[in-house]
Amino acid sequence: MLEEFKKFALKGNVLDLAVGVIMGGAFGKIVSSLVSDIMMPILGLLLGGKDFSKLSYTHGKATIAYGMFIQSIVDFLIISVSIFIFIKLINKLTSWKKTKEEEIEEKEIQVLTKQEELLVEIRDLLKAQKQNASQPE
Secondary structure, eight states: OHHHHHHHHTSHHHHHHHHHHHHHHHHHHHHHHIIIIIIHHHHHHHTTSOOGGGOOEEETTEEEOHHHHHHHHHHHHHHHHHHHHHHHHHHHHHHHHHHHHHHHHHHHHHOOOHHHHHHHHHHHHHHHHHHHHHSOO
16 A cells, blocks of 8 residues: 555645645745735725724624635736736747747758659659549540
């Protein structure tokens, strides 16, 4: 059982996932700080000096902290946009790399030896003869 766990835990996908979770947690903290320490105070100033984190509604002993909810929504939106931009950038870089690799492969394919050139000519002649033979006169 220990061997199976080692195989599972040391697979590339599991390690990639672990790194992704750790990086995501750190990224989330950075975005939360950006929202709570920079963006929300600026938004509060623009809306007349309001502090969204302290917005709440109290009824009896119950308190609804809707300001924190607003801040969480802004956090989510910024994280979503950031991840979207990051993924688009990665996809663009990946497709650029694939395009370059395909161009290199095409250049390699286009270089034909003398024997290959003769075979291509023979193939083209046979195709032309076959087309001429199938056409009625």
